[in-house]
Amino acid sequence: MIDTVTIEKTLVSNSRISELDMENIQFGSYYSDHMFVADYRDGAWSDCRIVPFDDIRVSPAMSVLHYGQSVFEGLKAYAGSNGEVLVFRAIDNFLRLNESAARMCMPALPEEIFMGGLKELLQTDRVWVPTDEGTSLYIRPFMFATDEFIGVRPSDTYRFIIFTSPAGAYYSEPVRVKVEKYFSRAFPGGTGAAKAAGNYAASLYPAKLAQEAGYHQLIWTDGLTHQFIEEAGTMNIMFVIDDKVITSKGGETVLDGITRKSVLELAREWGYTVEERNVSVREVIEAIEKGSLKEAFGTGTAATIAQIAVINNDGQDYQLPPVADRIFSNRVLKELNDIKTGRIEDRHHWNVIV
Numbered sequence: 001m002i003d004t005v006t007i008e009k010t011l012v013s014n015s016r017i018s019e020l021d022m023e024n025i026q027f028g029s030y031y032s033d034h035m036f037v038a039d040y041r042d043g044a045w046s047d048c049r050i051v052p053f054d055d056i057r058v059s060p061a062m063s064v065l066h067y068g069q070s071v072f073e074g075l076k077a078y079a080g081s082n083g084e085v086l087v088f089r090a091i092d093n094f095l096r097l098n099e100s101a102a103r104m105c106m107p108a109l110p111e112e113i114f115m116g117g118l119k120e121l122l123q124t125d126r127v128w129v130p131t132d133e134g135t136s137l138y139i140r141p142f143m144f145a146t147d148e149f150i151g152v153r154p155s156d157t158y159r160f161i162i163f164t165s166p167a168g169a170y171y172s173e174p175v176r177v178k179v180e181k182y183f184s185r186a187f188p189g190g191t192g193a194a195k196a197a198g199n200y201a202a203s204l205y206p207a208k209l210a211q212e213a214g215y216h217q218l219i220w221t222d223g224l225t226h227q228f229i230e231e232a233g234t235m236n237i238m239f240v241i242d243d244k245v246i247t248s249k250g251g252e253t254v255l256d257g258i259t260r261k262s263v264l265e266l267a268r269e270w271g272y273t274v275e276e277r278n279v280s281v282r283e284v285i286e287a288i289e290k291g292s293l294k295e296a297f298g299t300g301t302a303a304t305i306a307q308i309a310v311i312n313n314d315g316q317d318y319q320l321p322p323v324a325d326r327i328f329s330n331r332v333l334k335e336l337n338d339i340k341t342g343r344i345e346d347r348h349h350w351n352v353i354v
């Protein structure tokens, strides 16, 4: 049992919901009417409130703008068939936010503020959860440093916000990815395991170069030798070689994805051999050449499964098997979608019901 939290509410006088074309939602361009906000000062979180989604006032000296203490999460809520809202594995996002915060020298958020704020916000903006097949409400919790001070030190004050954004049916074309052998996303002792804004900032330039070369994303390799595969863009990466599901092991250079965890759990239940270990670029290329690589895909909240069509390594494109033939990832995608929307029994108790 967790404590409940008192949330002050200021509601909009006119909802913007009628501006939203539910049939044709552009991801990341619409925000629900309200947001949840809490502030950290004098060593404690306080002032939990739900207010209209709006601009926030920022001092030019606000420390996050200069030194980047900022962490975030991304998760999704789905409309269940009986009017309830299902949020997929929200507790795991809460725990991971606090792990990211610790690495960035930021304070932990109590569970009752994260979960209580999230539930209250979803109840308040219930009408913003899209109901069409494949749609969801994307949830963005984040925390940032708010001291008006430009000396270099951890901020004394922070703000935590959750806002939500309706997301249309996500269809991602199978992607072309390029193995990155120079730039690094993460390295031992670095911040790769944290969902920190700065990691994203540092990844934009290498990703842009890959896009200019005709690829959607990079495959990040380890920062020391560039021989081992770590992630694909902003997703975890998995391969099915022979009948084994293989992925780079977690640890400090890989973001511990909640989709990754869920996919591996299902794979084990279905009797697949799962290997979490170092995966070398060479092993993957050899498996493609031998025909033993059956599937390659990214995993993450946005797409759930993003199929990889082409891998480029050292200037050469390798074409992967047709998506229609990929038994494991197609099955896993369907199973996860069915669990998230309540179409099948949630036997792992992954959904938080609002």
Ligand SMILES: *Cc1c(COP(=O)(O)O)cnc(C)c1O
Residues within 6 Å of the ligand: 074, 195, 231, 233, 234, 235, 236, 255, 256, 257, 258, 259, 260, 299, 300, 301, 302
């Ligand atoms: C968020 C993220 C993922 C995927 O995590 P999910 O919890 O599955 O959404 C993978 N890699 C990176 C770098 C990320 O930031």
